[in-house]
Amino acid sequence: MMTGLWQIYTLFFKMGLFTFGGGYAMLPLLKHEVVEKNKWASEEELLNYYSIGQCTPGIIAVNAASFIGYKRRGLSGLITATLGVISPSIIIILLIAALLEKYMDNTYLQWAFGGIRISVIALIVDTVWKMWKSGMQNIRxxxxxxxxxxxxxxxxxxxxxxxxxxxxxALLPFPPREGKKP
Amino acid sequence: MIYLVLCWEFFKIGLFAIGGGLVTVPFLFDLAEKYKWFTTAELADMIAISQSTPGPIGINMATFAGYKVGGIYGGIAATLSEVLPAMIIIFMICKILDKWAENPYISRILQGIRPAVLALILYAGWDIAKISLTDYKNAGLFTALLLAMHFYPKSPIFYILLAAGAGIVFHI
Incomplete structure (x- = not known):
């Protein structure tokens, strides 16, 4: 099944727009949109992308986006997904830097960001909670x-x-791989 | 030519910053020292704003720093230069994985890393929790949000907006 480039761009634009903080904060969004809603990748694949994205150069969020883009449409999908993720940053930060830096101290805005930070922690904990089954399969x-x-x-x-x-x-022979679920 | 220097410096950051957005911070401090493009005080403000605005923090900081050096085009050039190395490397890894995904050792490694990544993700949450969950009000909002999103799964975007509203109402 081919996925349209525009579809890839808009989905990752949305991911970039609603990520607050580091790349891990994007995981709950990716899980919801990419795994559950669009079924572009499985939960296991998403965790693989994060494992590899961890130890390769670059921003984790961009690395994860690149993998998913590649999986849907090859090289052009990879480029599109990356551009999608970085577009909101470029627009918003340039606006702030050029016009709004002085408004960033606004009390209401700070309260809103305070609330958002707490939701990010909750989303991260909830994601690990939900991914527990696919990540933890045996005693190992x-x-x-x-x-x-x-x-x-x-x-x-x-x-x-x-x-x-x-x-x-993972390459060590112990503890045995085919253990029963504890 | 300032843009060439800017692109080169951010390309290098993209190539050597392994492990996520905050890893780029020490590189940016080096730039502040080497080129005097911005002061360390300005950089601290840029980090704070990048952390709280939408977008992955590493990308936000690149755009911000690039803007300080070369205006709007500087912001765009720095951001694109920073993501370019990762795109090239991920593309090569995808090509390799296409060929080797069925290899038993590769799949064993990938499966073995998964629990480690779950622990890393949880630890990232713990890092934010240390500075955010500082009183009972915040902890209460956290618990309420966590239970709500677990038992009434909706889009994360819904809960982020809800939490922004709660932040204003409860003065978080």
Whole structure:
């Protein structure tokens, strides 16, 4: 099935417009629009894109968009998706930089952003909650999750290092892969 | 030619900043020092605004910094230069994955990384929570939003707008 380039552009424009903060904040939106509504990719594929997007150069949000664009329409889809994600930033930041910088201190705006930040945390937690099933399939996965959690909390390892370690761990023969679900 | 220097510098940031938008911050501080395009105080304001406005933070900062150097065209040139390396690299990875996705080692690695990515995502939420969930009012809004979005799934956009409204009403 071919997807129109305009459709790709507008979808990723929307993703860029409603992402507040880093690339992880875009994940709930991608899951809703790309996986559930349009079925352009599966949940597992989306997590794969984030894993690879973590340890390749560039902004994670753009990397994830590039992957999905490529999957739908090859190179032209990749370029279109990336342009879609960055367009709202360019428009909004240029407007702010040129005209509105002084309004950014407005109290109401600050309150609205305060609320948005909280919704971003809630969306992230909710996404992990919903993706739990596709990400955690056997005892190995739980072990990985706990070890990574400890490494992050106690040593603040970089995402790149985490992904590389997890990849190396995936090649170890233990614990056994075909474990029963705990 | 300032635009060429601008494009080159942001191309390099796009190539070497691995792991997301905030990783570009130290590179921008280097630029502030090297070229005096903007002061570090201006840069701090740019980061704050980029974090709270729509769009991935790394892209917002590139547009902002580019604008400071070369106006509107500078903003566009810096942003495009920053995403170009990633587009080239992701394109190559896609080509490789097309060929190797069925390889048992590759699929084992991809499957093995997934739980690590879930932990990373959760940790990103924790990072924002540390600065945002500072009192009972905020924690209450967080809990209400989380339960609402989990049991009444709607578009994330709906909940983002709802939270913006709640922020104004409850003075978050």
């Amino acid at each position: 996965d739980y072990v990985t999750f706990v070890i990574v959690g400890l490494l992050l909390v106690f040593f603040r390892l970089s995402a790149v290092l985490i992904v590389i370690l997890a990849a190396a761990g």
